[in-house]
Amino acid sequence: MVSISGEEIEEAIGWRHHLHQHPELGFEEHETSAFIATRLAQWGYKIHTGYGKTGIVGTLSKGSSQRAIGIRADIDALPIAEQSGVSHASRTPGKMHACGHDGHISMALAAARAASRSEFDGTVHFVFQPAEENEGGGRAMVEDGLFRDLPMDRIFGLHNWPALELGKLVARDDRMMAAFGTFEIKVTGRGSHGAMPHEGADPIVAASQIVSALQAIASRNVSPLESAVVSVTQIHGGDAWNVIPEEVVIKGTTRWFEETIGAKIKDRISVIANNVAASFECSASLDYLSRYPATINDPESARIVRQSAASLSEIEIVDAQPSMAAEDFAFMLREKPGCYFWLGAKKEGRNPGLHSSFFDFNDQLLPLGARMWLALIDSQLPKAG
Template sequence: MQQCVPSEEIDEAVKWRHHLHQIPELGFEEHETAGFIAARLVEWGYSVRTGYGKTGLVGTLSQGTSSKAIGIRADIDALPISEQTGLSYASRTPGIMHACGHDGHVSMALAAARTCSRLNFDGTVHFIFQPAEENEGGGRAMVEDGLFRDFPMDSIYALHNWPALELGQCVARDDQMMAAFGTFEIKIKGRGAHGAMPHEGADPIVAASHLVSALQSIASRNVSPLQSAVISATQIHGGDAWNVIPEDVVIRGTTRWFEEDVGAKIEARIRSLAMSVAAGFDCTAKVDHLFRYPATINDPRCAEIVRNIASTMPGINVADALPSMAAEDFAFMLREKPGCYFWLGARRPGKNPGLHSGYFDFNDDLLPLGTEMWVSLVDSQLKAI
């Protein structure tokens, strides 16, 4: 399919992106963002329904007589990170910024929706704007609120800008794309004491220090070397004074895996190690582990569709890459419907801050490529005969 999005509309989409970048909102709080999206969709003739996952919305356009339907998802939330870019369109909200490119994802989906409103296709396209992708499970919330009940579709697709790949490289694997994700909190309780008289207490800081090291043995000694597992302690909190051994220490972190049995083994071993290590220092441990997101697994047929489209598009080339141990709650949607989650390379020349950096900014050079990918997907899957 030849380029069909006018350059002046791409320029306008860049302006949308810069506007959205200035008004970042955290998960389930994206009211202004959702309002901006809905206004554009209504203007182009889409039927818009709100309230899915609190602040999520769906824009639907049907043409012809076919029952075929596809979904295109864009995530809309920002992160609790202070922006350091110094851009003229930097975040206006202290401590919150679009550090993952969701402002660009929204703008590409909106630009594609605008073009699709003029496209001659046969069937239905649902543009799904999802809240709270970052940690809070907005994808799950939309599914639970009846996304697929109210909007029947044959397949669903999502993309993510990927700064680690060269601009325009497209990775759509047949299977694993992103890992499953869990969080843990371990509360170690000891007996406080004077720092000069540690023998009179039970030191939870020493126990916590040994436990953080022991947790690393799970991936190396309890999980097969042919499987993937990551356990990262990311927080330790305890103590308030220089000369006081505290009563309690809290360790928090994340777990990552692909196979469900590995996730179960990680949880079991965290509990076992926490109890035994704490006991070895005359302390006790309480463990809370939450399974947050499942692994993001593509449907091979849908992944092939994406690769076939990418292979015909100027500026995009199909590439291969290993899956990421980061997580993505589009996984909840892929558990319900066949679909494909893919990456589009967004590397910048020179300095190239990664995702979730306070210096990150979506690469606007990717915007026309992503827009054309979405338009081509609608055209290929809902082609009018």
């Protein structure tokens, strides 16, 4: 496997810090994409644009083999005000790389640079995907013809995982991340003076009972052997101390693995909201969106990841339970065999989790991730003879 020098790793860390200082939200990653494309072009990669608006794919072919793999890195930031206090903190108020995508980009770029001087046989596509955070950039790239225009045998994606010790790797044969949906329930009643509640129909009381009743979906409508989450995360209603409002809005998220469970959750939310609201002389309307499918690995692709990782002394293969968080790499796995895996990124001392305003990618992981990508390229595109 081609080596990566210490100077190259330091430069890649510099890229990561630059990207961290200049975060861009989903489908707005214009400067980030230009940063990526400039470097890939310098190393001889053919640049493809037009996938998922701001997505970038760098393609490099060597030898005569028709084999091809994809390596995906997400590139968007989050609408969070950074409080990490690091010297390379975000310079854009209200936006930050709170999930480590700046690190994912830099790991992939470091691997792409090294791969440009390696002797593999086949084609590697480095897929830099926009809008992973809630906006479905993976789906957009697929719909724009990513796999139609750039055939791949398999595709791989990784995520830094602060809950795991540095260098530990999890690549499950099946479930990795849950499917997710969002819901908004509008509860409408009849407003009244707070001192005369009997003259109205109180949507706040109705909404409170709906929130409580929704908790029974996972505990009473889904088998204990299956996984399901229904979480209310917002309630909005009223703007005066002494006025019962006309309307209350409840918002939240749902998670599941089996599609039948996802359908059951949606149905039960609707039934509960409407019937509970009616019992308080109110009405309810539901706006429900199924956002991402579950991230399910292809077993053979997961075996390939574990086998490649076993060739690296710095990485330890472990097992872990799947996460109820969601990931839009799922859309790519619906189209192509592949594997999504976690690389442990735990820091000594304070170790903020993903999406924390205090989070900053662990730079110690960068060389491990880059070498992991190179090991996969060596495994899947070996030079003949």
